[in-house]
Amino acid sequence: MMNFTHMVINESLRLGSLSPAMFRKVVSDVEIKGKFESLFWYTIPAGWIVLVVPSLLHYDPQIYEQPCEFNPWRWEGKELLCGSKTFMAFGGGARLCAGAEFARLGMAIFLHHLVTTYDLSLIDKSYIIRAPLLRFSKPIRITISENPLSSSHQYANLF
Numbered sequence: 001m002m003n004f005t006h007m008v009i010n011e012s013l014r015l016g017s018l019s020p021a022m023f024r025k026v027v028s029d030v031e032i033k034g035k036f037e038s039l040f041w042y043t044i045p046a047g048w049i050v051l052v053v054p055s056l057l058h059y060d061p062q063i064y065e066q067p068c069e070f071n072p073w074r075w076e077g078k079e080l081l082c083g084s085k086t087f088m089a090f091g092g093g094a095r096l097c098a099g100a101e102f103a104r105l106g107m108a109i110f111l112h113h114l115v116t117t118y119d120l121s122l123i124d125k126s127y128i129i130r131a132p133l134l135r136f137s138k139p140i141r142i143t144i145s146e147n148p149l150s151s152s153h154q155y156a157n158l159f
């Protein structure tokens with residue numbers, strides 16, 4: 001149900017990185033083995049604090065082709081899980097966001113009503129700034145008008 005809406009939500013969360021970083025305490029030594037011997041092999045010792053930065057994954061061109069592009073279709077056919085090794089908008093593992101499904105449902109209902117009830121048009125352009133959260137060079141001004149074809153508009157006209 002509402003599959004495309006969930007693709008839009010995943011893509012917005014991927015680009016938006018609402019939670020820019022998460023701290024984790026290393027409980028036992030972790031061996032990291034990179035592609036090339038020795039140079040990228042190292043140990044994260046137990047007791048260290050690690051900063052997990054989801055946007056490094058979310059903007060990795062090896063995982064997401066043309067990562068700066070807003071393209072909901074890239075999620076087509078993929079399982080829209082709240083957390084995976086390549087999508088961490090809601091964190092991951094044992095501390096995965098407890099409200100993830102609830103938040104997704106709220107966003108889906110809001111987006112559905114927004115785009116089916118209203119027409120939106122951009123008044124002037126703004127540019128995206130990542131610092132590290134998503135911001136805009138200046139406020140985005142839009143015109144919102146009720147879509148005359150929307151069911152809520154037709155219902156309101158009955159009275």
Ligand code: HEM
Nearest residue numbers: 018019022023089090091094095096097098099100102103
């Ligand atoms: C788009 C909306 C949301 C985003 C992006 C988000 C993101 C996150 C992230 C990244 C974490 C993990 C933090 C960490 O591992 O240190 C987290 C944890 C958590 N979130 Fe959310 N969250 C959202 C909405 C919500 C909502 C609506 C609720 C409650 C109704 C909620 C409740 C929680 C709770 C209780 C935790 C702690 C889980 C634990 O540590 O076991 N979140 N959230």
